[in-house]
Amino acid sequence: MKLKKGLTRTFLYVVEAFVIIISAFPILWVIMSAFKTNGEILSDPLALPSSISFDTFAHLFETYNFPVYFLNSLLAAGVSTVVSLLFYSMGAYVIAKFQFPGRRLLYVLFTITLLVPSHSKTQPIFSLIMYMGLYDNIWGVTFVYLSMGMAMSIFILKAGFMAVPKTLDEAAIVDGAGFVRVFWRINLPLAKNALTTAGILMFLNNWNEYYFASLLTVSDSQRTLPIALAFFTSEFSYNYTQLFSALAVVILPGIILYALAQEKVQASVATAGIKG
Amino acid sequence: METCRNVRGVLLPVGEGVFAEALPLRPWKMATVSLKNVKKIYDNKVTAVHDFNLEIADKEFIVLVGPSGCGKSTTLRMIAGLEDISEGDLFIGGKRMNDVEPKDRDIAMVFQSYALYPHMTVYENMAFALKLRKTPKDEIDKKVREAAEILDITQYLDRKPKALSGGQRQRVAIGRAIVRDPQVFLMDEPLSNLDAKLRNQMRAEIIKLRQRINTTFVYVTHDQTEAMTLGDRIVIMKDGFIQQIGTPQEVFDQPANLFVAGFIGSPQMNFFDGQLSKQGGKYQIQVGEAVIVLAGRAQELLSSRGVGDQAVTVGVRPEHISFASEAGGHTIASKVDVSEMMGSEVYLHVNAVGKDVVLRIPTMDLPEEHRAGIPYGTEIRFAFRPKLIHLFDPQTEKNLMY
Numbered sequence: 001m002k003l004k005k006g007l008t009r010t011f012l013y014v015v016e017a018f019v020i021i022i023s024a025f026p027i028l029w030v031i032m033s034a035f036k037t038n039g040e041i042l043s044d045p046l047a048l049p050s051s052i053s054f055d056t057f058a059h060l061f062e063t064y065n066f067p068v069y070f071l072n073s074l075l076a077a078g079v080s081t082v083v084s085l086l087f088y089s090m091g092a093y094v095i096a097k098f099q100f101p102g103r104r105l106l107y108v109l110f111t112i113t114l115l116v117p118s119h120s121k122t123q124p125i126f127s128l129i130m131y132m133g134l135y136d137n138i139w140g141v142t143f144v145y146l147s148m149g150m151a152m153s154i155f156i157l158k159a160g161f162m163a164v165p166k167t168l169d170e171a172a173i174v175d176g177a178g179f180v181r182v183f184w185r186i187n188l189p190l191a192k193n194a195l196t197t198a199g200i201l202m203f204l205n206n207w208n209e210y211y212f213a214s215l216l217t218v219s220d221s222q223r224t225l226p227i228a229l230a231f232f233t234s235e236f237s238y239n240y241t242q243l244f245s246a247l248a249v250v251i252l253p254g255i256i257l258y259a260l261a262q263e264k265v266q267a268s269v270a271t272a273g274i275k276g
Numbered sequence: 277m278e279t280c281r282n283v284r285g286v287l288l289p290v291g292e293g294v295f296a297e298a299l300p301l302r303p304w305k306m307a308t309v310s311l312k313n314v315k316k317i318y319d320n321k322v323t324a325v326h327d328f329n330l331e332i333a334d335k336e337f338i339v340l341v342g343p344s345g346c347g348k349s350t351t352l353r354m355i356a357g358l359e360d361i362s363e364g365d366l367f368i369g370g371k372r373m374n375d376v377e378p379k380d381r382d383i384a385m386v387f388q389s390y391a392l393y394p395h396m397t398v399y400e401n402m403a404f405a406l407k408l409r410k411t412p413k414d415e416i417d418k419k420v421r422e423a424a425e426i427l428d429i430t431q432y433l434d435r436k437p438k439a440l441s442g443g444q445r446q447r448v449a450i451g452r453a454i455v456r457d458p459q460v461f462l463m464d465e466p467l468s469n470l471d472a473k474l475r476n477q478m479r480a481e482i483i484k485l486r487q488r489i490n491t492t493f494v495y496v497t498h499d500q501t502e503a504m505t506l507g508d509r510i511v512i513m514k515d516g517f518i519q520q521i522g523t524p525q526e527v528f529d530q531p532a533n534l535f536v537a538g539f540i541g542s543p544q545m546n547f548f549d550g551q552l553s554k555q556g557g558k559y560q561i562q563v564g565e566a567v568i569v570l571a572g573r574a575q576e577l578l579s580s581r582g583v584g585d586q587a588v589t590v591g592v593r594p595e596h597i598s599f600a601s602e603a604g605g606h607t608i609a610s611k612v613d614v615s616e617m618m619g620s621e622v623y624l625h626v627n628a629v630g631k632d633v634v635l636r637i638p639t640m641d642l643p644e645e646h647r648a649g650i651p652y653g654t655e656i657r658f659a660f661r662p663k664l665i666h667l668f669d670p671q672t673e674k675n676l677m678y
Contacts, residue, residue, distance in 0.1 A: 170358050171391035175405035175452070176379035185404075189395045 027251060034245035041240045056245040065220055069228040070249070072138045076213070076224055077206035080145035085199050088150060089191070092157035093183055097169065107158070114151035122215065129216055138222045144212045149202035156201075160194020160268060161187055196261045197268040204254045225250045306369050307459035307492040308334050309355060314364035316350050316516075324350045326516045328364070337486060337493040339507035341500060342539070347516040348496045349464055355494060356385050356462050369459055379408075384453035385462040388469060390445045392437035392452075398424075399433040402452045416455075423454040426488060443474045450482075454489060463495045467502065479505060500540050504528070512536050534589060534673040537666055543594045543623060543634045545666070550590040552583070552667065552676075559583075561667070563590055564629035566608045571663040577677045578667075588676065591666035594623070594636035600659040607657040615649040624650060628658070 033041050034056065035049035060066050095107050125144055134140030164187050172182045188195070210226040217223055223231075232246050258265070309332040316325040325347040332338050340348040353359040355366060357378035366373045373381050384405075392401050399420055406416045424430045427447040437445055446466060453461060466482075467475045479502060486493060486506075497503055503510045504524040512519040512527060512535075519539075520532040531537035537545045550563040559578050560569045570578070600607035610628035622642060624635040635658060639647060650656070667676040 165389065165391070167387050167389050167391040168393060170356075171385070171387060171393070171452075172404070173358065173378050174356055174383065174385045175456075176408040177404075178379070181408065186393060190393075 027255065030244055030247050030251065033240065034248040036241065036244075038238075038240050041244075056241050057249070060242065060245055060249065064228075065223075066228070066246075066249070068221060069223050069225045072223060073207060073225040076138055076142045076145055077203050077209075080142045080148070080206055081199055081203040084146045084149065084153065084202060085195060087146075088153040088198065089157050089161075089188065089195060090183070092154045093161050093187055095154070096158045096161035097166070097187075107154070110154045111151045114155075118148070119211065125212065126215060135216060136218050136222055138217070138224070140216050141213050141222075141224065144216065145206040145209065148209070149198065149205055153198040153202060156198045156268060157191065157194050160191035160197075163194075164190045193264040193268040196264040200257060200261055200265060203257065207254055208250075306334050308332060308367070308369060309460055309492060309494065310365075310367040311351075311355075312365045312367070314351070314354060314366060315362045316347070316354060316359060317362040324516050325354070328518060330511060330518070330521065332492060332494065335490050335492055337495065337506060337508045338511060339495045339497060339503040339509075340511045340513060341497055341503035341507075342513035342519075344498060345515075346513040348498075348511075348513050351513075352385075352462055352464055352494060352496045355460070356383055357381050382459040383462055384456040384458035384460075385464065386446075386449045386453050386466045388465040390437070390449040390469070392445055392448055394437055397434050397436055398429065398440070398448050398451075401437065401448055402455050405452065405456050419455045419457075420451075423451045426454065426485070427451045442470050443478065446470060446478060450485065454485075457489075458491065460492045460494060461489075463493065465497055466495075468497070468499070482506060500542065504540070510540075512539060514539075530675065530678055531591075531666065532675055532678050534591070534668050537591045537668070537675070541593055543636065545591045545593050546597070546631075546633045547668075548590040548592070548629060548631060548633075549670075550588050550667075551585075552578075552588045553585045561588065561590055561665070564608055566606050566659075568606045568660060568662055568665070570665065573663070574665070574667075574677060581676070583676055587670055589668040589670050589673075590660075591668060592660050593664065594634040596661045596664040597633075597635045597658050598661065599637065599641070600657045603657060604659075607659045609655065609657050612650045612652060612654045612656060614652070617649050622649065624656075626656065626658075 029045075032049060033045075035052055036047075040047065040050065091110070095103060095110075129135055129140045129144065132140070132143075134143060168186055168190070169182050172186045177185065208226060209224075210230070213224045213227050214230070217227065229246060229250060232243060309330075311328050311330045314325060314328040315323065317323050328347075328351055330338070340351060342348050350359060354361050355368075357373070357376065361374050368381055368383070392398075393404065396404065402420045402423060403416045406419065411419075420433070421430065424433055427450060429444060429447050429451060432440060432444060432448075437448065440448065446469075449466070463482075467478050470478060483506065495502075495506060497506075503512075507524060509521060509523055510527055511521050514535050520527055520536045522530075527536055527540050531540060531545075534547070538547070548563045550561045552559060552561050554560075558569055559575055560567055562568075603609075608628050610626035610633065612624060612626050613632070614625040616623040616625070617639075619639070621636055621638050624637055626633050626635060642650070668674065669676055
């Protein structure tokens with residue numbers, strides 16, 4: 001009995017270790033390598049860096065347009081996330097809390113977009129952006145990002161709002177709150193786990209998005225980090241230190257953001273799984 | 277002249293020797309509630325409330341009571357404005373309220389689940405409604421603190437609901453309603469989430485509260501004890517129909533039908549199959565072997581209604597049955613099943629005329645050797661008190677003397 005328990009436990013640890021290694025190691029390796037010299041990277045890829053120096057990062061930001069790329073990414077990912085969170089939460093709230101004809105159909109239509117490959121939307125999106133005069137403009141990219149996480153966000157947010165008891169809405173109504181206040185003062189604050197989760201997932205997706213950013217921008221001043229990175233890869237093919245420090249700059253914000261909100265995301269994914 | 281406001285926001289002169297309590301609190305507000313032919317039909321064509329008629333007087337405490345699914349909560353929610361009224365009219369303070377938004381009905385509601393906003397502190401919970409009404413800050417503060425004082429929750433004002441016990445949450449929920457100073461106070465099973473001891477305590481507190489904030493109450497419960505102890509009048513409901521409206525004494529003494537008779541009173545009223553007949557100008561009933569001549573008032577009532585010989589359901593409350601020492605024409609023989617010692621009284625479950633019958637006997641009336649309980653299988657005889665016998669028509673289930 002004891003032996004069996006021990007074996008199960010060992011097995012669990014092995015699996016856990018395996019998952020941690022394959023998911024965390026590449027990130028650690030990138031950050032580690034950013035501090036190593038080219039020679040160190042090539043001769044002993046797994047060794048720790050011999051000295052810590054932020055010179056390469058400084059170099060990156062001084063020599064290249066890195067601050068611009070960084071800001072562009074922040075703008076495109078950040079603005080689109082905030083605005084779409086607002087819209088999606090309104091939509092998800094109504095679907096979660098109100099009975100009306102066509103409610104299910106609407107929800108299915110929203111979530112079914114998950115099954116449409118985003119590349120298949122290339123042509124219409126491209127024409128639309130051209131028509132709006134937003135080609136080669138970071139706002140055009142932002143605009144496209146607005147719609148990117150819709151299916152998933154509505155799904156998560158709906159579960160989040162459904163978890164807010166209906167009596168709270170009723171208590172607020174009797175207290176004198178109208179439709180907007182019930183949403184804004186009661187439901188939004190109480191669905192913050194779902195909001196955080198949907199927000200982080202959308203932000204990370206948009207932060208890493210490459211396809212539409214490369215399709216819709218040409219000039220250097222409108223590039224986002226993933227696009228800039230692609231250029232670096234060819235430019236720095238001999239300088240791995242530079243390449244890795246650029247990579248580190250791209251991946252770190254996402255990791256920090258996720259680490260900060262990890263608890264809420266987990267809680268929300270758990271409820272979405274039950275009530276979605 | 278310098279003025280201040282009391283709990284209810286009434287402007288009072290200061291320094292004139294006038295006590296806030298001595299003033300009529302709201303002379304201009306008459307918080308009567310009247311429901312006329314109110315009906316609730318849900319989308320799926322289920323009728324939850326049929327033709328509900330009730331006039332609630334100003335400052336009256338009305339209790340809606342009945343088993344779950346009887347439509348009592350639906351009725352309350354229609355008064356609150358949380359459910360649409362399918363047919364009929366609702367008046368509060370003389371104004372028709374059918375199409376008035378809940379927030380404009382001047383009502384406050386306490387929910388069964390308390391429905392405290394988890395992301396707000398106790399203070400914010402209580403201040404929420406006033407903030408929405410754009411009440412000045414210092415006035416909100418004053419009202420919240422006064423209500424907290426009344427409910428003895430001042431020390432918890434900065435806590436979140438999560439950090440409170442069930443009883444404290446219930447107080448906050450009541451406090452949230454008090455600060456509003458509503459015309460009508462609605463309570464939807466406010467005590468049913470509390471444990472038995474706390475429930476008794478809070479019930480007493482609600483009676484006290486009612487004396488302090490003298491306003492109209494509509495209270496929903498499934499617990500007949502709560503209904504009896506709290507209500508000025510009780511509305512007993514079943515399957516969406518009102519069964520009886522009356523004071524606790526009335527519904528207890530004169531239940532309109534079998535359902536009310538069985539619902540009000542604990543332990544439940546005993547029912548026997550009997551035969552009513554007129555012998556020598558006197559009504560008498562036969563239950564099993566026993567023949568009981570009815571008391572004077574019953575004789576008058578029955579003959580004035582021209583009731584003839586018929587089968588009846590005889591209802592007798594457990595406390596209206598007494599031991600009979602010797603065999604006689606009016607006594608019934610039985611065998612003891614279980615004897616429950618409750619302290620000052622004993623609930624005797626006996627088997628008589630093929631039925632389970634409960635007797636409620638004061639402990640001091642028991643023979644010395646049986647004070648601790650009467651053993652299983654003991655044969656005893658009992659008799660009804662003729663004045664306290666209820667007769668129901670087995671078909672219509674109506675009280676023949678109501």
